[in-house]
Amino acid sequence: MKRDITLKINGQSYEVRIEEDALLMDVLRKNLYLPGTKKGCGEGECGACTVLVDGVSELSCLMYAVMAEGKEITTIEGLSKGGKLDPIQEAFVEASAVQCGYCIPGMIMSTKNLLDKNPHPTEAEILDGMSGNICRCTGYKKIVDAVKLAAEKRA
Amino acid sequence: MPSMIGKGVPRVDAVAKVTGTAQYVYDMQFPGMLWARVLRSTIAFGEIVSIDASEALAMPGVRAFLTGKEIGDDLHGTSLCDEPILARDIVRFYGEGIGVIAADTEEIANEALKKVKVVYREMKPVFDVEEAFSENPPAILHPDLRTYKTSRPPKFIENRPNVYHSHRIQSGDLEQGYTDSDVIVEHEWRTAKIQHVQMEPHCAIAEVEANGDVTVHASINTLYACKNIFCRAFNLPKSKVRVRTYAVGGGFGGKQNITTMGVTYALAKATGRPVKYNLTREEVFIGACTRHPTVIRVKDGVKKNGTLMARDIEVLLDGGGYSEFGFLVVMNCCYAAIGTYKIPNFRIRSYGIYTNAPICGAYRGFGNVQVQWATECQNDLCAEAIHMDPMEFRLKNVLIDGDRNPGREIVFNNEAKQCMEWVEKGMETLKEKLERKPLPPNKVRGYGVSGGNKYSMAPTSSMAYVKMYEDGVVEGRIGGDEPGQGLFTVCAQMLAEIFELPMSEVRIIGGDTQICPYDEGSISSRATYNNGNAIRLAAEDCIRQIREKAAIKMNVPAEKLKVANKRVYNTDNVLESIDVRDLYDLNIMATGLYVKEGGEFCGKATWFQGTCKPNENYNSDRLCSFYTQGAQGIAVLIDKETGKVDIEGIVSSYDTGNPINPPLVEVQIEGGAMMAIGSALMEAMIMDEKGQTINANLTNYIIPTFKDMPLESHHMTNIAKSYHPNGPFGAKGLGEGTMSCTAPAIANAIYDAIGVRFYDLPITAEQIMAELNKKAAEGDPAKAKETVEVREPATIGV
Ligand code: FES
Ligand code: FES
Numbered sequence: 001m002k003r004d005i006t007l008k009i010n011g012q013s014y015e016v017r018i019e020e021d022a023l024l025m026d027v028l029r030k031n032l033y034l035p036g037t038k039k040g041c042g043e044g045e046c047g048a049c050t051v052l053v054d055g056v057s058e059l060s061c062l063m064y065a066v067m068a069e070g071k072e073i074t075t076i077e078g079l080s081k082g083g084k085l086d087p088i089q090e091a092f093v094e095a096s097a098v099q100c101g102y103c104i105p106g107m108i109m110s111t112k113n114l115l116d117k118n119p120h121p122t123e124a125e126i127l128d129g130m131s132g133n134i135c136r137c138t139g140y141k142k143i144v145d146a147v148k149l150a151a152e153k154r155a
Numbered sequence: 156m157p158s159m160i161g162k163g164v165p166r167v168d169a170v171a172k173v174t175g176t177a178q179y180v181y182d183m184q185f186p187g188m189l190w191a192r193v194l195r196s197t198i199a200f201g202e203i204v205s206i207d208a209s210e211a212l213a214m215p216g217v218r219a220f221l222t223g224k225e226i227g228d229d230l231h232g233t234s235l236c237d238e239p240i241l242a243r244d245i246v247r248f249y250g251e252g253i254g255v256i257a258a259d260t261e262e263i264a265n266e267a268l269k270k271v272k273v274v275y276r277e278m279k280p281v282f283d284v285e286e287a288f289s290e291n292p293p294a295i296l297h298p299d300l301r302t303y304k305t306s307r308p309p310k311f312i313e314n315r316p317n318v319y320h321s322h323r324i325q326s327g328d329l330e331q332g333y334t335d336s337d338v339i340v341e342h343e344w345r346t347a348k349i350q351h352v353q354m355e356p357h358c359a360i361a362e363v364e365a366n367g368d369v370t371v372h373a374s375i376n377t378l379y380a381c382k383n384i385f386c387r388a389f390n391l392p393k394s395k396v397r398v399r400t401y402a403v404g405g406g407f408g409g410k411q412n413i414t415t416m417g418v419t420y421a422l423a424k425a426t427g428r429p430v431k432y433n434l435t436r437e438e439v440f441i442g443a444c445t446r447h448p449t450v451i452r453v454k455d456g457v458k459k460n461g462t463l464m465a466r467d468i469e470v471l472l473d474g475g476g477y478s479e480f481g482f483l484v485v486m487n488c489c490y491a492a493i494g495t496y497k498i499p500n501f502r503i504r505s506y507g508i509y510t511n512a513p514i515c516g517a518y519r520g521f522g523n524v525q526v527q528w529a530t531e532c533q534n535d536l537c538a539e540a541i542h543m544d545p546m547e548f549r550l551k552n553v554l555i556d557g558d559r560n561p562g563r564e565i566v567f568n569n570e571a572k573q574c575m576e577w578v579e580k581g582m583e584t585l586k587e588k589l590e591r592k593p594l595p596p597n598k599v600r601g602y603g604v605s606g607g608n609k610y611s612m613a614p615t616s617s618m619a620y621v622k623m624y625e626d627g628v629v630e631g632r633i634g635g636d637e638p639g640q641g642l643f644t645v646c647a648q649m650l651a652e653i654f655e656l657p658m659s660e661v662r663i664i665g666g667d668t669q670i671c672p673y674d675e676g677s678i679s680s681r682a683t684y685n686n687g688n689a690i691r692l693a694a695e696d697c698i699r700q701i702r703e704k705a706a707i708k709m710n711v712p713a714e715k716l717k718v719a720n721k722r723v724y725n726t727d728n729v730l731e732s733i734d735v736r737d738l739y740d741l742n743i744m745a746t747g748l749y750v751k752e753g754g755e756f757c758g759k760a761t762w763f764q765g766t767c768k769p770n771e772n773y774n775s776d777r778l779c780s781f782y783t784q785g786a787q788g789i790a791v792l793i794d795k796e797t798g799k800v801d802i803e804g805i806v807s808s809y810d811t812g813n814p815i816n817p818p819l820v821e822v823q824i825e826g827g828a829m830m831a832i833g834s835a836l837m838e839a840m841i842m843d844e845k846g847q848t849i850n851a852n853l854t855n856y857i858i859p860t861f862k863d864m865p866l867e868s869h870h871m872t873n874i875a876k877s878y879h880p881n882g883p884f885g886a887k888g889l890g891e892g893t894m895s896c897t898a899p900a901i902a903n904a905i906y907d908a909i910g911v912r913f914y915d916l917p918i919t920a921e922q923i924m925a926e927l928n929k930k931a932a933e934g935d936p937a938k939a940k941e942t943v944e945v946r947e948p949a950t951i952g953v
Binding site: 038077 | 163165166168169170171172173174175176177179181182183184262351352353354355356402403404405406407435436638639640641818819821822823824825826827828829830852853854858859860861862864866867870
């Protein structure tokens with residue numbers, strides 16, 4: 001069954017006609033051409049598809065798009081404003097926390113979720129808060145550095 | 156200008172990657188594009204009797220279906236052409252592609268796949284590598300093996316029909332070596348089948364123009380190798396085919412297969428529309444490529460004073476259904492054993508063997524990591540047998556410049572000793588930190604060390620173009636790949652250094668065979684060394700052209716001129732200089748500049764790294780480009796009630812030549828260690844009795860997460876002081892070596908903690924618990940160590 005819905009993404013409204021069981025991840029990537037949200041597994045295991053829904057991190061591969069109607073969706077595309085990077089994005093660049101980059105949008109969204117709730121996390125809290133996101137390249141150490149640096153920058 | 160070499164400048168692609176604007180093929184869509192899905196076999200070995208896709212083709216939105224026979228390809232391979240794009244008559248592993256569908260959406264294609272009916276005639280498969288290796292194997296996978304086309308002749312083994320290639324390096328006299336030894340240490344070691352798990356799954360989009368020109372956009376880590384193999388498979392002229400890559404979401408050697416390119420091309424040709432194929436995560440496990448499981452037998456002879464007198468190694472590489480890059484793995488894995496230690500009497504023999512399992516190919520180290528799993532654990536056993544400290548044993552036997560290694564190469568730029576000494580000190584610091592706090596209850600701690608190396612292949616070649624624009628910006632074009640390691644960044648740094656420009660005024664273009672010159676790919680840790688040298692030489696050529704032009708304009712001999720910061724200076728009189736713009740003329744409309752004579756300032760170069768011809772024992776003065784060297788120490792904390800191993804600390808030191816961008820080197824070292832922790836403690840693809848992989852997903856195939864890393868203060872990384880005389884600015888390469896030390900260091904640490912020696916990877920919590928329970932039943936104190944197997948010399952292997 002197709003349905004017409006309106007999604008609010010990064011402060012803008014989008015009207016889309018989608019199947020009722022379409023996943024938010026697919027609607028973002030395929031219907032709306034917002035591929036910053038990555039697909040790494042499609043089964044809730046890698047965190048590459050992390051977005052914020054009403055400020056809380058969600059795996060968009062496990063969420064039907066219709067469930068997000070009327071909510072405020074933030075994707076990686078919505079983080080930098082007017083060509084200026086968000087402090088979290090800056091921190092990932094400066095900490096050399098990026099390699100292939102495929103996990104990075106999800107990492108950044110999870111960092112935002114973590115720091116919005118807990119602006120000064122301990123190292124253990126960082127490991128815990130980020131543990132749903134997999135990176136195969138970096139070995140995580142420099143991503144932890146980036147999260148710490150982001151916390152400093154936002155302070 | 157401050158030097159750009161050795162600077163941790165941000166990656167050139169960092170901003171695109173943190174803003175989600177970097178382009179990956181997995182994300183791309185073209186107008187009118189169809190989606191492909193591959194039909195996969197449900198048996199491990201057998202004949203395809205019939206495929207009926209009529210019901211699928213009748214579905215709305217389904218545009219085409221092709222069987223393996225209809226793809227129209229010749230068998231392909233790295234050197235041995237044994238692999239079809241999709242199986243034709245015979246299926247050789249569970250999950251092998253046998254047909255492909257194109258539909259308007261991925262969802263329709265998925266539905267349509269379910270409607271295809273396949274009839275098989277099953278044959279008895281062989282899954283066990285030793286059975287497959289035998290003279291009378293239960294199955295012969297490629298009865299026509301000896302008639303296949305090859306581009307580099309395989310070394311078959313008479314009477315062993317499943318061996319697709321073999322290799323041997325030998326020197327000295329093994330028997331004499333054992334006779335001269337006081338102790339013989341001999342064991343068998345195994346590694347499991349693991350997968351790269353690149354975060355971006357494999358994918359490709361193909362387009363065919365009306366005139367037959369082909370463009371394939373693919374997520375691959377060997378641009379030209381894939382193009383060449385693809386052209387050969389479809390008998391396409393090189394000039395008609397353009398292969399493009401973009402940001403590649405991880406490679407690790409696992410994106411060198413042309414399957415996605417092949418099916419999308421065949422469908423694009425059949426439908427006249429662009430066709431895209433994205434692998435699912437499950438397909439990445441079964442339909443892409445994996446790391447060879449191995450059985451490795453090592454026999455060492457050592458003297459009481461710690462001298463390693465003899466080492467004989469036999470490696471069985473379980474290659475799966477087709478040879479793919481496994482052909483090179485057979486050869487390359489041998490170098491692992493000659494790179495770090497002096498061994499006067501030496502032999503390594505390796506065999507690539509077909510089994511009815513998903514294909515094994517290149518995986519970060521080309522077999523080197525598996526071999527070092529065995530040899531670096533053996534080193535600990537040898538040391539123990541003669542009551543020597545494990546690091547002292549390694550340092551006693553480590554190669555230093557001027558030595559001859561077991562391949563009889565003359566050793567140079569080998570900083571293994573420096574790495575080991577750094578790790579030895581680092582481990583003292585780590586111990587001191589860890590032991591400040593009392594051990595948690597029910598936990599036991601252990602420390603382990605390992606050396607490690609990775610050779611980089613040669614002969615090999617890279618090319619580059621370097622062009623200066625009229626605004627003074629310099630662009631380098633390379634055919635090398637950027638799957639995340641940072642190649643484009645370090646090449647940009649080299650250009651910035653040579654032209655004395657800031658990073659914002661240089662750029663690297665890559666990933667397009669139409670506009671970038673030949674390269675042999677981001678494999679074998681070769682990219683920085685070879686692409687860097689090509690960029691350096693092409694930059695010199697470009698500068699030569701600029702100076703020659705400026706010499707006329709300034710009336711100063713070219714050799715007295717220097718190009719820096721968009722100006723040309725007279726080195727005899729620094730006050731005399733011109734803007735590079737002055738080398739151009741204004742066009743008639745006064746809208747732009749051009750070079751009146753001689754064309755654009757565009758340098759080009761080939762970098763070629765040669766070797767010395769090996770003899771029949773594969774000995775020569777130089778067999779490769781360089782060796783990355785390294786050492787690592789690991790602290791483990793083991794829970795005696797669950798068997799769970801926590802990595803408490805990692806101390807790493809690697810010799811990668813002169814580091815162009817130290818943070819990029821560190822992040823490679825840290826990433827390689829984490830990947831290796833997965834291979835050591837958690838990762839294994841599991842097949843049921845029918846050959847079906849039962850954990851082809853990230854729920855049941857577990858890879859390391861944030862939770863598996865040590866605290867930052869217990870994680871120390873060092874880059875050794877080193878300068879390779881042939882490297883660009885002294886640099887070597889690094890990517891693969893970073894996995895070489897970790898698994899043995901972990902096993903050695905586990906042994907130190909609980910006195911149990913594990914011979915097979917991965918070492919799971921269940922196995923540790925089983926061993927601890929066994930010990931408890933025997934009334935053995937957890938710390939008691941088992942005795943090392945010490946035997947009279949005996950011949951092993953075949
Ligand atoms: S794609 Fe959603 S968790 Fe992996
Ligand atoms: S940077 Fe490649 S997966 Fe994280």
